[in-house]
Amino acid sequence: MKEPSTKSLCPICGGKKTAGKTTYSVDLGFGIVVVRNVPATVCSQCGEEWIGAETARELERLVDEARQKRHQVEVLSL
Numbered sequence: 001m002k003e004p005s006t007k008s009l010c011p012i013c014g015g016k017k018t019a020g021k022t023t024y025s026v027d028l029g030f031g032i033v034v035v036r037n038v039p040a041t042v043c044s045q046c047g048e049e050w051i052g053a054e055t056a057r058e059l060e061r062l063v064d065e066a067r068q069k070r071h072q073v074e075v076l077s078l
């Protein structure tokens, strides 16, 4: 995952980046974890998303917790 930078333009399409929310999901094999309301920088043109290092760490922690529960589908929110 890349660091967000709201100052620069989208490296893919050159569109404007805006602060927004995204939904993060990961497949753990036995099930999936979905995290909603994840703060992200989103390209207003192509929809590419960037998540900050701190947010990524928080997601990692949530995914670790979810992994231990071994639910088929775990839907969380940041």
Ligand SMILES: [Zn+2]
Residues within 6 Å of the ligand: 010, 011, 012, 013, 014, 015, 043, 044, 045, 046, 047, 048
């Ligand atoms: Zn873009």
